[in-house]
Amino acid sequence: MTGGLVDCVDVDEAPASARRGDEADLVARVAAGDQGAALRQLYRAYEGRLYGLGLRLLGDPSLAEELVQETFVRVWRKAGQFDPDKGSVATFVFTIARRIAVDLWRRPSSRPFQPEPAEEAAPGDPMERVLVGLTVRHALDSLSPAHREVLELSYRKDLKQSQIAERLGVPLGTVKTRTFHALRAMKAALEEGGVGG
Amino acid sequence: MAEHEHAQPDVAGYVLGVLEPDEAAAFAAHIEGCRACRDEVADLAGAGELLARAAPAVDVPAGLEARTFAAIAAADYGPTPARRRRWDGARRLVAAAAAVVLVGVGITVVRQATEPEAAVAQVIELEAPGGGPASAVAHVRRTPTGGVIEMEVEGLAPPPPGSVFECWLVAASGDSIDRPNRVSVGTFTVDQDGRATVRWDFSADTTRFPRMGVTIEPDDGNPVHTSQRVLAAKTLL
Numbered sequence A: 001m002t003g004g005l006v007d008c009v010d011v012d013e014a015p016a017s018a019r020r021g022d023e024a025d026l027v028a029r030v031a032a033g034d035q036g037a038a039l040r041q042l043y044r045a046y047e048g049r050l051y052g053l054g055l056r057l058l059g060d061p062s063l064a065e066e067l068v069q070e071t072f073v074r075v076w077r078k079a080g081q082f083d084p085d086k087g088s089v090a091t092f093v094f095t096i097a098r099r100i101a102v103d104l105w106r107r108p109s110s111r112p113f114q115p116e117p118a119e120e121a122a123p124g125d126p127m128e129r130v131l132v133g134l135t136v137r138h139a140l141d142s143l144s145p146a147h148r149e150v151l152e153l154s155y156r157k158d159l160k161q162s163q164i165a166e167r168l169g170v171p172l173g174t175v176k177t178r179t180f181h182a183l184r185a186m187k188a189a190l191e192e193g194g195v196g197g
Numbered sequence B: 001m002a003e004h005e006h007a008q009p010d011v012a013g014y015v016l017g018v019l020e021p022d023e024a025a026a027f028a029a030h031i032e033g034c035r036a037c038r039d040e041v042a043d044l045a046g047a048g049e050l051l052a053r054a055a056p057a058v059d060v061p062a063g064l065e066a067r068t069f070a071a072i073a074a075a076d077y078g079p080t081p082a083r084r085r086r087w088d089g090a091r092r093l094v095a096a097a098a099a100v101v102l103v104g105v106g107i108t109v110v111r112q113a114t115e116p117e118a119a120v121a122q123v124i125e126l127e128a129p130g131g132g133p134a135s136a137v138a139h140v141r142r143t144p145t146g147g148v149i150e151m152e153v154e155g156l157a158p159p160p161p162g163s164v165f166e167c168w169l170v171a172a173s174g175d176s177i178d179r180p181n182r183v184s185v186g187t188f189t190v191d192q193d194g195r196a197t198v199r200w201d202f203s204a205d206t207t208r209f210p211r212m213g214v215t216i217e218p219d220d221g222n223p224v225h226t227s228q229r230v231l232a233a234k235t236l237l
């Protein structure tokens, strides 16, 4: 049966708490002097979200790039201050990014058209809204291609499951079970990223 | 309809609104009497709603990772003494790796074996922030009291009458019009071809002021930043 293997081997459903622990472990290794593999793995997990955040908040590719670079210079410097009991690695990284985004926004030569980011996190402030969208995108990107594909076809709302089955060339029953596993994996990935599911 | 021991796959289609209308109506009736499916709908509803808020996929510029690790390697030059000791062992390896990575993005770290600290020359490329032909290459050498910057500029249109170019080292954070957090390195102008070669000593701590840039400033002797950037370093000092 087409797609059956993907649905049986559901690697995306590793417990979110375990993966959160992995990120905290990476930060601990960076703090202990691992400037190579651990820092690079951490960087790759956040590069897309930080760059997207910079583009949306600052409206300028070169400022977005600066945001990524300066955030990671500071993540590297401050890794020793990270306390897993006080919050997730995502919160640690994005708290640093928020301060840098404010500084970049205020730099006289920046002159962004976007509104000034708030210095403190608050529910519903522009940066929080942007972060939710980026976190959802990041969670989607972390799924297996088959899971991501079926969810992307589903949330557009213009196709029903029978049409999705036709589009993918798999039986309707496969689409149903695949969508179910994909949405469960998505929920786990969203929790890992710090947004409720 | 009977209760299920485990939630059925249609839960996902129902939450996402992709069941056929008759299937959706039947499933809505089913969850009235089936606790397993009803609980699963409640459990997955939030993820279903969040999906619709997914940001578009972002294309990260090529080489950003290499440039970021170059900035980190560059920032590794002047940490606090404790940190410096801690990193010393790893740094020799990193420097070798960095030299390979950095060539591709325009920074070369030249490390001479005889004078491990003072002989390090960091090459910083500067470009026009808004695009354009202006560019510069600066060689930065640290000394015990600060450092020396040698910079070659080209393609920079001469400044308007009564103004000069000013080179700055800017704080990593907290630099604004109201509360500038930058130090002036020196002023210069360019020849008719838009070229200049300059050399300055500086005493600023480049770990506090790691960003380098050039602005146009009124030539009134007032060392306060007022104007537009014309060159900005691609990487941190």
Ligand SMILES: [Zn+2]
Binding pocket: B002, B003, B004, B006, B007, B008, B030, B034, B035, B036, B037, B038
């Ligand atoms: Zn049921």
